[in-house]
Amino acid sequence: MSNQSTRRNFIRKMATGVAGMALAPEVMGAAGGNNRIEELSRNNKYGPADTIRLALIGAGGMGLADANTAITVPGVKLVAVCDLYEGRLADARKIYGNDIFTTRDYKEILQRKDIDAVIVATPDHWHKDISIDAMNAGKAVYCEKPMVHDVSEGAAVVEAQNRNKVVFQVGSQGLSSLGNEKAKELLAAGAIGKLNYAEGFWARNSPEGAWQYRIPEDGNDKTVDWKRFLNKYPQIPFDAKRFFRWRCYKDYGTGVSGDLFVHLFSSLHFITNSKGPQKIMAMGGLRFWKDGREVPDVLMGMFDYAETPEHPAFNLSLRVNFVDGTADSTYLRLVGNEGSMNVEWDRVTLTRNKAYAATDDPLLATKLNKDNPLNYERKKMLPPDTTVFNVEKGYKGAHFDHFFNFFTAIREKKLSVEDALFGYRAAAPALLCNDSYFTNKPVLWDPVKLKVVS
Numbered sequence: 001m002s003n004q005s006t007r008r009n010f011i012r013k014m015a016t017g018v019a020g021m022a023l024a025p026e027v028m029g030a031a032g033g034n035n036r037i038e039e040l041s042r043n044n045k046y047g048p049a050d051t052i053r054l055a056l057i058g059a060g061g062m063g064l065a066d067a068n069t070a071i072t073v074p075g076v077k078l079v080a081v082c083d084l085y086e087g088r089l090a091d092a093r094k095i096y097g098n099d100i101f102t103t104r105d106y107k108e109i110l111q112r113k114d115i116d117a118v119i120v121a122t123p124d125h126w127h128k129d130i131s132i133d134a135m136n137a138g139k140a141v142y143c144e145k146p147m148v149h150d151v152s153e154g155a156a157v158v159e160a161q162n163r164n165k166v167v168f169q170v171g172s173q174g175l176s177s178l179g180n181e182k183a184k185e186l187l188a189a190g191a192i193g194k195l196n197y198a199e200g201f202w203a204r205n206s207p208e209g210a211w212q213y214r215i216p217e218d219g220n221d222k223t224v225d226w227k228r229f230l231n232k233y234p235q236i237p238f239d240a241k242r243f244f245r246w247r248c249y250k251d252y253g254t255g256v257s258g259d260l261f262v263h264l265f266s267s268l269h270f271i272t273n274s275k276g277p278q279k280i281m282a283m284g285g286l287r288f289w290k291d292g293r294e295v296p297d298v299l300m301g302m303f304d305y306a307e308t309p310e311h312p313a314f315n316l317s318l319r320v321n322f323v324d325g326t327a328d329s330t331y332l333r334l335v336g337n338e339g340s341m342n343v344e345w346d347r348v349t350l351t352r353n354k355a356y357a358a359t360d361d362p363l364l365a366t367k368l369n370k371d372n373p374l375n376y377e378r379k380k381m382l383p384p385d386t387t388v389f390n391v392e393k394g395y396k397g398a399h400f401d402h403f404f405n406f407f408t409a410i411r412e413k414k415l416s417v418e419d420a421l422f423g424y425r426a427a428a429p430a431l432l433c434n435d436s437y438f439t440n441k442p443v444l445w446d447p448v449k450l451k452v453v454s
């Protein structure tokens, strides 16, 4: 559909309320008159009776959050937990009961015939190996983001998914949210006109936010399977900081871009149907958290998206600041020639700019008031036409929706919402930011052929 006709459609839908915009209008502020708040809702149908038996591999912060959300989806049971630190296995037994199977070796989980699906919530440098082994063992896989640790690893995960024909889903939960779905629908309906720019950021300002996690007192080479943790990376002596704060080190983590930009890529690609940028450039520095880490704490990425059948050409600017005195916040904004959308997981704020006569121009003013030039009534600035879409009360959130989608894909034997190909295309530009930063060069990427061009 042409841009003009999608725009016309949108306007028609606005007028008739089909776009869901006139369902529950509520005036925002006295001056506005054009501002509304709308409710977004979801009507989840719960699936068939068959229980899906799930195992968690990597039972740290996100692993537990994943498992706790997963088991709130009806018909899902957690039966096994794998981790390399005894403290986490003990915690898992406390939370899920002593009859749960626990191990340090994920291959023991994969051998079990009674397990249908696994969550891979280990540090990034283990995602590829465990995901591929799990798919080869016939398990459905929910793998945390970023899908891989290095851009060269992605194709093997895509191949394993295709060959094994199992469900594979990456854990960028935002794209399953009501907010992302609404943004996608609004963009397609022409709500902001023709997209030309997008921006996003993550602002943090705390030790925890900057990855200085607490190191448990009993974390040592007896309670931790250090050798296994290292995988193929240099076999160095036990270092609690590297184990518990792995994000700070290039061998195990993927820097702020792999950790955080990747969420914004997943959402943006979902909303725009994009396969990814063709040019990637990053700069930044280690400004404050100089604790031995190997990656920057302030990073900016610039990305060039060429025109494709799915979207016009646009630019993207992303930023992470771990020393940000403004406030702890996250942000994704899409800008078109007729307006913009701020996209959150539970809210979308759509602003459409009104065109009005430039009556400040004295020539134009005289013309407009030629019959009575002395009685010139100056026109007012009009507020932008703003609509806020909020989720309705009781919304279970993006994380629940993402697991619901994962288990639905397993039950209905279909591709997941964020399969290996999508996950690779979201991870690649984030990982290439690191390459650009460390080599001090822009990187050219072919998002269709999934190849670094130069």
Ligand SMILES: NC(=O)c1ccc[n+]([C@@H]2O[C@H](COP(=O)([O-])OP(=O)(O)OC[C@H]3O[C@@H](n4cnc5c(N)ncnc54)[C@H](O)[C@@H]3O)[C@@H](O)[C@H]2O)c1
Pocket: 057, 058, 059, 060, 061, 062, 063, 082, 083, 084, 085, 088, 104, 106, 121, 122, 123, 124, 126, 144, 145, 146, 171, 172, 173, 228, 229, 244, 259
């Ligand atoms: N989707 C999100 O919003 C989100 C949020 C936070 C983290 N994450 C992702 O989740 C993953 C885990 O992050 P985290 O914050 O939970 O880290 P964490 O350090 O809290 O937990 C990682 C756990 O994995 C275990 N582990 C390491 N290697 C293992 C192996 N080979 N087999 C089994 N267990 C192993 C560690 O012992 C540790 O308990 C990362 O990939 C991260 O990017 C996603």
